Amino acid sequence: MAPYDLVGYFGLTGSYLIYIAIGFAFGFILESSGFGDARRLAAQFYFSDLRVVKVMFTAIVVAMTLIFWSTALGLLDYNQIWVKPTYLWPGIVGGLVMGVGFILGGYCPGTSLVSVATLKIDGMFFLLGHIAGVLVFGETVDSINEFWNSGHLGFFTLPELLHLGTGVVVFLVACLAIAMFLGFEWLRGAIYGKTQ
Amino acid sequence: MNGSTEKTQYWNPYVGGILLGILLFFSFFLAGHGLGASGGVNRIAVAVEDLVVPEHVDKTPYIAKMAGGDRDPLAHWLVWEVAGILLGGFASGLLRGRVRLQTYRGPQISTRARWAYAFAGGILMGYGARLARGCTSGQALSGGAVMSVGSWTFMLAVFAGGYGLAWFVRRLWQPEA
Numbered sequence: 001m002a003p004y005d006l007v008g009y010f011g012l013t014g015s016y017l018i019y020i021a022i023g024f025a026f027g028f029i030l031e032s033s034g035f036g037d038a039r040r041l042a043a044q045f046y047f048s049d050l051r052v053v054k055v056m057f058t059a060i061v062v063a064m065t066l067i068f069w070s071t072a073l074g075l076l077d078y079n080q081i082w083v084k085p086t087y088l089w090p091g092i093v094g095g096l097v098m099g100v101g102f103i104l105g106g107y108c109p110g111t112s113l114v115s116v117a118t119l120k121i122d123g124m125f126f127l128l129g130h131i132a133g134v135l136v137f138g139e140t141v142d143s144i145n146e147f148w149n150s151g152h153l154g155f156f157t158l159p160e161l162l163h164l165g166t167g168v169v170v171f172l173v174a175c176l177a178i179a180m181f182l183g184f185e186w187l188r189g190a191i192y193g194k195t196q
Numbered sequence: 197m198n199g200s201t202e203k204t205q206y207w208n209p210y211v212g213g214i215l216l217g218i219l220l221f222f223s224f225f226l227a228g229h230g231l232g233a234s235g236g237v238n239r240i241a242v243a244v245e246d247l248v249v250p251e252h253v254d255k256t257p258y259i260a261k262m263a264g265g266d267r268d269p270l271a272h273w274l275v276w277e278v279a280g281i282l283l284g285g286f287a288s289g290l291l292r293g294r295v296r297l298q299t300y301r302g303p304q305i306s307t308r309a310r311w312a313y314a315f316a317g318g319i320l321m322g323y324g325a326r327l328a329r330g331c332t333s334g335q336a337l338s339g340g341a342v343m344s345v346g347s348w349t350f351m352l353a354v355f356a357g358g359y360g361l362a363w364f365v366r367r368l369w370q371p372e373a
Contacts, residue, residue, distance in 0.1 A: 002225045002226065002228075003224065003225060003226060003227055003228030004226055004227070004228075006226065006227055012271075015273070016273070016276045017276075018226070018227075019227075019273045019276035019277045019280060020276050020277070020279055020280040020283070021280060022219065022222070022223055022227075022231070022277060022280060023276065023277035023278060023279060023280020023281045023282075023283070023284060024280040024281070024283050024284035024287070025219050025280075025284060026216075026219060026231055026277070026280065026281050026284060026333075027280060027281035027282060027283065027284025027285035027286075027287075027288070028284035028285065028287055028288040029212055029215050029216050029219065029284075029288075030216075030281070030284075030285060030288075031284070031285040031288035031289050031294070032206065032207045032212060032288045032292075033206060033207050033209060033212030033213075033216075034206035034207075034209075036285060036289065036294065037300050038300045038301075038314070039300050039301070039302065039369065040206075042302075042368070042369045043369070044358075045358045045359055045362035045369075046362060046366065046369065046370055050209070051206075051209040051212075054209035054210060054213055055209045055210075055212045055213040055216060056213070056332075056336065056337060057213070058209070058210050058212075058213025058214055058216075058217060059213045059214075059216035059217035059220055059337060059341075060217065060220075060337060060340045060341050061217065062213065062214050062216075062217025062218060062220075062221070063217040063218075063220035063221040063224070063230075063341035064340075064341045064342075064343065066217070066218070066221035066225075067221060067224055067225075067341065067342065070221075070225065075225075076224075076225055080228050081224055081228050081229070081342060082228055082229035082230070082342075083339070083342045083343075083344050084329065084330060084334070084335065084338075084339045084344050084346060084347060085346070086344060086345050086346025086347075086349075087329060087346060088345075088346060088349060090327050090328060090329070091328045091329070091335070091346045091347075091349055091350040091353070092349055092350065092353045093324075093327060093328075093353070094324040094325065094326075094327030094328025094329075094350070094353075095324070095328055095335075095349070095350040095351070095352070095353025095354045095356075095357065096324075096353045096354075096356060096357040097320050097321075097323060097324030097327065097328075097357065098320065098321050098324035098325060098328065098331070098332075098353075098354050098357065099353065099354040099355060099356060099357020099358040099359075099360070099361070100317075100320055100324075100357045100358070100360075100361050101316075101317040101318065101319070101320030101321035101322075101324055102317065102321065102354065102357070102358045103317075103357075103358045103361045103362050103365055103368075104313050104314075104316055104317035104320065104361075104365065104368070105313060105314045105315075105316065105317015105318050105320070105321060106300070106313075106314060106317065106369075107314070107317070107318075107321070108233075108321060108331055108332040108333075109233040109234035109237055109321060109322070109325055109331040109332070109333070110231075110233035110234075110281065110331065110332060110333040111332075112318070112321075113233060113237075113278060113281045113282055113285060114281065114282075114284075114285030114288070114289070115285075115300075116282070116285075117281070117282045117283070117284075117285035117286040117289060117295075118285060118286065118289035118294050118295045118296070119295055119296055119297045119298070120298060120299065120300055121297065121298065121299045121307075121311065122299045122300050122301065122310050122311060122314040123300075123314070125311045125312075125314040125315040125318065126314040126315065126317060126318040126321070127237070127318060128315060128318060129314065129315040129316060129317060129318020129319040129320075129321070129322065130234070130237055130318040130319070130321055130322035130325075131237065131240075131241045131318075131322065132315075132318070132319050132322065133318060133319040133320065133321060133322020133323035133324075133325075133326075134234070134237065134238040134241050134242075134322040134323070134325070134326050135241055135242075135245065135322075136319070136322075136323055137258075137322065137323050137326035137327065138238075138242065138245075138256060138258045138259040138326075139256065141258045141326070142256075142257060142258070148327065153345065153346065155344075156344070156345045156346065157342070157343045157344060157345060158343040158344075158345060158348065159343060160345075161345050166343075169343060173343075
């Protein structure tokens with residue numbers, strides 16, 4: 001049953017080739033969706049181009065539904081899937097810092113990679129900044145260790161938080177996504193007019 | 197650089213989203229975890245650091261976990277995924293004639309200022325992504341799909357940070373009002 005031990009099946013080199021292939025598809029989809037262009041990414045925050053939210057939440061709902069179905073059908077062992085442990089406060093503060101970095105720099109780490117791959121100079125400066133930022137973090141994390149580990153809730157999921165069945169939460173998230181798409185479209189129409 | 201001619205060349209965002217969702221599912225199904233980007237960049241940066249100042253790497257706990265002693269920071273799936281992202285982005289851009297040395301910037305800002313803001317934003321993004329234990333790919337997309345509470349609060353924070361500042365820095369991206 002899935003997931004599989006890729007290194008066990010295919011060896012180290014084989015598993016790396018699979019990850020290159022997954023990354024290739026990831027980069028291809030990002031670039032084809034317009035995510036190599038900082039102007040289109042930043043436009044999300046001015047409601048003039050909504051592809052960030054549309055791509056992201058469509059992907060989340062599709063993946064979530066497929067994971068739910070394949071688990072229900074007994075094809076996938078959900079307990080073997082890596083759910084990132086929740087560290088509430090560093091997640092929220094880190095997220096805020098990233099939001100600021102996003103609107104200033106125009107990219108997130110993954111999108112800056114496809115920007116660099118298509119020779120965008122602003123993407124290259126962003127990636128250099130990203131590298132500087134992670135190096136600074138590595139040097140300074142020991143002084144903020146307590147905060148970095150605060151709000152630790154372990155593997156904590158929305159169905160546990162809401163005391164609802166997983167299927168119900170999948171349905172609610174899908175509804176939320178559709179409501180967001182409609183709400184953002186309405187906002188864009190209200191700000192820029194319908195003809196876009 | 198005309199927006200209307202370029203726009204038609206990009207995929208419909210819902211098509212991109214569905215394909216990305218299927219890919220994300222495949223990653224979980226095959227390997228048991230989602231997609232990532234910033235963690236791979238981190239490891240590549242640490243690998244270079246380890247070449248330049250190996251003693252310092254061994255003495256700094258967070259990076260020693262990746263590159264201390266005989267540990268190879270590149271022996272990790274994230275590094276290979278990052279290599280794949282670069283190749284895939286290049287291939288997609290090549291097919292549509294978008295591989296071209298240029299700077300994307302808002303209509304009101306100079307090229308040099310755009311570079312400076314991109315660098316500054318990158319620093320915050322790199323630092324924030326490590327603080328949050330993942331970026332838009334690893335936390336928001338992957339953690340969001342497996343319904344991690346921390347990933348959803350993280351995602352809200354990213355949008356809050358972006359929307360909170362957007363109006364004040366609109367000169368970076370918006371045409372003159």
